[in-house]
Amino acid sequence: MADGKRLTDIKFSVLDLAPIIKGGTASDALNNTLDLARHVEQWGYHRYWLAEHHNMPGIASSATSVVIGHVAAGTSTIRVGSGGIMLPNHAPLVIAEQFGTLESLFQGRIDLGLGRAPGTDQMTAYALRRERRSDGQDFPEQLDELRAYFNPELDSQLRSVHAIPGEGLNIPIWLLGSSGYSAQLAGQLGLPFSFASHFSPENTLGALKLYRKNFQPSDVLDQPYTMVGVNVIAAESDQEAEFLATSMQQQFLNLFRNNPSPLLPPVKDFDSQISEYEKMLLDSRIGSSIVGGPQTIKAKLQEFLNDTQADEMIINAQIFDHKARLKSFEIVSDIFKENR
Template identity: 50%
Template structure:
């Protein structure tokens, strides 16, 4: 059976608050744990009015307190924004609090625009091309091997599982070279999916961390008791994608709008179809068939399920349908 996990951007709803979003995230994580989800990840985004997970390690601690067995972590931390030592300390602390449960997915994108990136780092002198060296520095802190001349406390000797994230061939090549598991962002950037997975699997080098390739693929699921209901629920995230693609600015997650796709016109609908091509939208049988087709095509070892819904109970119901569909494949 394909493993299944959950990526939650902790959406802030129109008319809602970050506090309510974080309360919902803890409830969603407990629900996912009960459904057998393998891991629960949140992601680093900054300056986004609709995302409450900017302080990623703090949110992970919040989720850890609400759960007991599910793996928790970042999908991911944008390492060019940070000194590797600081991330080693943060995730070493999380491992001390929740031993054996912490994942750390690493990406090289800023997770923001240039203005916000400057505010995070104060300067833009940090080099995204130094990402491989930063990853290896972070590995050294966790291994506590003395190569940096500095000991991360907490962090040295921590049992934190590293992942490389990506939406291009760069991440696939790096994950393969370092012998680390690879997570591809097909849920919003599916263009290079097949090529990246092929590069990763063909060039993978076994390591102390991982003996054989492990591919996790992002996949949107909007499931409900009927196809029509699911199609309406999906329009909240569709509106958010259209906003960021057309204006460059994120928005708080809006309520669903029946008939939204019809209102976009051919160009807008085509854009959404491409961006969200790695998706399942429908009732239980339709969702099961769409997930099965994606797994058959890609050979994914694990799916990272994601979707934002305005109604929290509908989102929990969607996860229940999704878990049942994957278990029955």
């Protein structure tokens, strides 16, 4: 380890996809989201982020700003934000107003994490964006515009359009990425960077290196700040955790098969039911997932920290049974808090 960084040295947070389970409803999913947020707040998690996805039968957080308000209203201290808002889907002014409203309601607790992917398929992206360019190539310009609504001094031209609420508020902006594009941009702008290791493991170390290499100190940060996303499925034993993880594996497999579905119950002997090619696909997307009992989880999280030297980890857990999901996050919190 370069600096001897331990799990107890870093912050730990939650990424919630508000899973809709088979036989459940979006209402159930959003109630579970708030219940999980209340638990993890008590367990010492630092922030609770929700992700924007569309046309996904297994994800209830498409109206991400609304769900952030739901969670923030039902908690009291944990930071709440987006992991992320897909900025090319929206007019920057709308996002400035939405997050300005959230920050006005829940002062000092709101994060604005931004991505440039559509968070969906091409047909749905068109339904969202209409005449807007859908390739995300204008993301830097959109980002500049959004930041200027919060701080008009960033725009050299006199601006007659004002984000109210929003203007003058200090809302932390993060860039999110699964490749090097946002890593480089975040570094150049001196913004914090969160990498989606939970579904793009092969690009993790390269993107973090690119971010740190390109980092320029700013009014926001004096030095780089990195957060890495990681799937963690924890249970009392390795065997139980591996069983629970088959729900996540089925969810990704159905995406590969172009058949997105609600989160399915775990199954036994999952590996025997899929082809070698599908195993390879799953490994490429979720091969970095950390699955096991407490000791396995602790060792693998430390190994991941050794590799990434991250400042924070944001934990995702796609688990079918809500009580088992709560238990997984509790086990992880115990590991992070041990001897803190």
